[in-house]
Amino acid sequence: MKKLLLVAAITVLGANVNAQEFRFGPKVGFAMSTIKVDEKQDDLEKRKMDPKYTFYIGGMAEYKINDKFGFQAEVLYSPLGAKEKIDGVNAGGIYFGEQTKVTFGTLLVPISAKYFITENLSVAAGANFGVILTAKQKTVIGSDLISIDIEDEDGSGEIDIKDDIKKLNIAPFVGVEYMLENGLFFDARYSLGVSNLSNDNSGGKITNSFAQIGVGFKFGNN
Known part of the structure; x- marks a missing residue:
């Protein structure tokens, strides 16, 4: 009977x-x-487009196995992408150039394993599973005197390139997090895009990588 009560107490304590x-x-x-x-994508030299600075928003859930190890899952939305400025030519004393911005409206599902260096400081490694919901490209051809948007049919200035882009972007990541006693936390991570997002059968490759710095709040007992 005592053993049974001891097992029950341990079970209740473990659940708590x-x-x-x-x-x-x-x-x-x-x-x-x-x-x-x-x-291979556009017959130009391999290149990295200029960074696009944007935001992300969503929620997270963390489960600690013990004092040192845990898991975390998140659901985030972020309009990722990049931009590029192509130097133009000077024709008759007038400079012409081109600027392009690509935006991937992405639903991110990061899943990671965490190691707690201290109670408040942890490091994480995992993978971002990004579902690209929308893909838009906006190109502006400009000169010293005027700029012209290359528009789509609705006149928005953006071209829908969703059919040219694959839907899944897998990006392994590493990160670090610091949490205050009240549940407020700050984190930073870098996700390396490894998925080829190009739907071009010519063998070209497009990858999307991104760095994130964020703040959040954890509900639950410390």
Whole structure:
């Protein structure tokens, strides 16, 4: 009987500890996104487009197995992408150039394993599974006197390139997080795009990588 009560007490205590180790909450932040294009995609030299500075917003859930290890899953939205400025020519004393901006409206599902260096400081490694919901490209041809948008049919200045882009962007990442005693936390991570996003059968490759710095709040007992 005593053994049975001891087992029951341990079970209840373990369930209580597990409940205390589950946390969830919102997070928002700043993202710097880049796109890398190889020479087979457009017959140009391999290049990395200029960074696009954007945001992300969503929520997270964390489950700690013990004092040192845990798992985290998130659902975020971010308009990732990149931009590029192509130097033009000087024709008759007038300079002509071209600027292009690509935007991937992406639903991100990061899943990671965490190691807690201290109670408040942790490092993480995992993978970002990004579902590209929308893909737009805006190109502006400009001169010293005037700029012209290359428009689509609705006159928005953006061209829908979703059919040219694959829907899944897998990006392994590493990151670090610091949490205050009240549940407020700050984190930073870098995700390396490894998926070829190009639907071009010529063998070209497009990858999207991004860095994130964010802030959030965890509900749950410490």
